[in-house]
Amino acid sequence: RxxxxxxxxxxxxxxxxxxxxxxxxxxxxxxxxxxxxxxxxxxxxxxxxxxxxxxxxxxxxxxxxxxxxxxxxxxxxxxxxLQFCDSGRYVFQQLTSRGFRPSRREKRRPRVLEIGAVTRTLLRCPWLDVLAIDLKAQEQDIREVDFFQLEVDSERPFDAVVCAMVLNCVPTAAGRGQMLLKIREHLAIEGLLFVMLPKRCLSRSPHLTQPEFLALCEAMGYALLHQKASPKILYFVFSLRERVPLPDIAEQRRNPRRKKSTTRKGADVCNFDVRLSDPALDDEQARQG
Ligand SMILES: C[S@@+](CC[C@H](N)C(=O)[O-])C[C@H]1O[C@@H](n2cnc3c(N)ncnc32)[C@H](O)[C@@H]1O
Structure with missing residues (x-):
């Protein structure tokens, strides 16, 4: 049969x-x-x-x-x-070379928050204590939660936050700014922030160049420790030096060229942008039209 x-x-x-x-x-x-x-x-x-x-x-x-x-x-x-963007290996290498990897005798594993986790690469690492989150969990031990709703545990801040190819998924410039500002609340001072972005976000956008993006991060209190680029992806590691209050960040630095920016169209153009603003003020402006 x-x-x-x-x-x-x-x-x-x-x-x-x-x-x-x-x-x-x-x-x-x-x-x-x-x-x-x-x-x-x-x-x-x-x-x-x-x-x-x-x-x-x-x-x-x-x-x-x-x-x-x-x-x-x-x-x-x-x-x-992801198979072609080896963000996991980069995170392991950087944590190890910066002294975050514990010796065999040390009991405490570095605490890592992975935002936008679609695989268990970091979760599988035996010397890390990882909280992996995503809007839609694909694996059992990835917590299904929106980063913007994640409660801050100020008693136990994270030693590192990994934000790989996630900022570019946040739909607005102000939302991306909020993500970077909010990460500071979860991260310990001297903790590491890993940001990976498609290269075109900072090379093909009429709104933001790479030096402008880095200046924006620095204005928030993130000091750049290392960067590298593959043909399609940019990798950055920052150390959180201080949580600079938003009102202390000059308008010019929050928003390097807001006045000049226009939305361009075309296959090679990317409209990536980041804006640092107070969400309460944004809501007020939206209400006033
Ligand atoms: C392009 S994937 C990146 C996956 C992986 N980190 C990588 O390196 O390729 C972006 C992921 O971020 C998640 N994401 C976007 N916004 C999020 C948010 N606010 N909170 C949690 N996860 C979010 C999406 O659901 C998606 O799974």
Whole structure:
């Protein structure tokens, strides 16, 4: 008797790097547009204006996201890209060379917060005590929580925070700034912050150059210890020297060229930006239109 072929109930794993790149960049683009449309909808509702067009746009964008395979397809694409971005090895090397790796006799393992974890690479490391979080957990021991909702334990700050290819997933410039500001609350003074970003975020953006991004980090209290670049990815390690209060950061440094920036379109352009602002003030400005 002929054997029946099993029917696949889950999509086959993604194999093409090109496809993976397309999925992640489309996902980011749609997420940014969704975020802007949601903000426009709530502003229109507050002002008592018609919302039909914006609601149509939101429906179209949600359908596009679903057609793409949602966050699951996006994370699968990220996993594939991860094989070529060895952020785990970089973290281990840097922690070891900076004296964070405990000797065999030492009981205390360095505490690490991994934001946006799609694999168990760091969790598997026997000499680290890792809290791995993600908006959508793909593994049992990755905690499903939004970083912005994670409670700060000021008694036990982390020795290192790993933010690999995550800042570029946050949909707004102010949100990215908030992420960098909030990381300081979780991180011990002299603790390490690892940031990995697609190279194009800082080489193809009309809003922010690499020196401007580094100056922004420095203004917050992060001192750059090391950086390297692969053909597609930038790797940075910072040490948190102090948590400079937001009002003490001059407007010029929070936002190096806000006045000149324009949104450009085109395949080679990336609209990555980071803005340091007070969320309460942002809400107030949005309410005032
Ligand atoms: C491109 S993947 C990066 C995965 C991995 N860190 C790497 O090095 O490739 C970005 C991940 O960040 C997660 N993420 C984005 N914003 C987040 C947030 N606010 N809190 C927790 N995770 C977040 C996404 O769900 C996604 O799984």
């Amino acid at each position: 002929k054997r029946q072929r099993a029917v696949a109930v889950v999509p086959p794993p993604m194999k093409s790097r090109k496809k993976a790149r397309q999925v992640t960049s489309r996902f980011h683009r749609v997420q940014e547009q969704l975020h802007a449309a949601e903000a426009a909808l709530s502003a229109a509702k507050d002002a008592g204006q018609a919302t039909g067009d914006t609601e149509d746009k939101l429906r179209r964008l949600r359908a596009e996201l679903q057609q793409l395979g949602g966050r699951e397809a996006y994370q699968q694409a990220s996993r594939l890209q």
